[in-house]
Amino acid sequence: MPQITKNKKALHNFEVLEKFEAGIVLSGQEVKSVKQGHINLDGSYVRIKNDEAWLVSAQIPKYNRAGALPEYDPRQTRKLLLRRQEIRYLTGKTQEKGLTLIPVSVYTKRTKIKVEIGLARGKKKHDKRNTIKKREDDRRIARAMKSIR
Numbered sequence: 001m002p003q004i005t006k007n008k009k010a011l012h013n014f015e016v017l018e019k020f021e022a023g024i025v026l027s028g029q030e031v032k033s034v035k036q037g038h039i040n041l042d043g044s045y046v047r048i049k050n051d052e053a054w055l056v057s058a059q060i061p062k063y064n065r066a067g068a069l070p071e072y073d074p075r076q077t078r079k080l081l082l083r084r085q086e087i088r089y090l091t092g093k094t095q096e097k098g099l100t101l102i103p104v105s106v107y108t109k110r111t112k113i114k115v116e117i118g119l120a121r122g123k124k125k126h127d128k129r130n131t132i133k134k135r136e137d138d139r140r141i142a143r144a145m146k147s148i149r
Contacts, residue, residue: 003107004034007041010102012128014120019104020090023081024055027120029063034113036063039106044100046080046117048091053080055103055115080115093119 026034030121033039044058055078062072082090093099123131 003105004037005039005041006105006114007044007103009042010104010118011127012131013121013123014100014102014118015121015127016102016104016118017099018119020082020086020117020119021109022053022104022117024056024113024115025079025081026060029066029069030060031113032066033063034106035108041103041106044103046103048087048094049086051087053082053087053090053101053117053149054078055080058103080117090119098122115124116129 025148040059042059045056047054047056057075059074060079061074062069090101092102098121099119100122102118102120104116106113106115108114131136
């Protein structure tokens with residue numbers, strides 16, 4: 001399961017409560033571009049509309065070896081493939097106050113490209129500070145343990 005990209009900014013700004021795996025509908029040249037690692041999830045989110053999940057404003061630039069692609073929009077909305085039961089569950093959860101759907105990472109599974117989406121709640125400023133402090137403390141402890149060995 002090689003990871004292609006991770007949405008670090010979203011993981012900093014949101015607390016992920018649950019994660020789901022979804023397929024993504026891409027054209028052939030988009031698949032090649034994504035497998036080369038050319039995808040940007042900054043500022044993207046997932047919207048559920050008419051019992052379908054859509055990835056909004058994820059940027060996939062055109063494949064560099066592709067010919068002329070008239071009217072190609074790298075930030076177009078792309079359909080996500082989820083089970084109907086999961087979509088209903090997520091629709092109910094997103095109607096609760098403060099919950100949203102964000103793409104967490106993109107990875108390959110066998111020959112397919114998958115998007116990991118997370119049901120998330122926004123972090124307050126003090127939560128972000130606590131996360132940073134905990135990460136620094138963990139690094140400090142790891143360094144101390146390494147020097148003891």
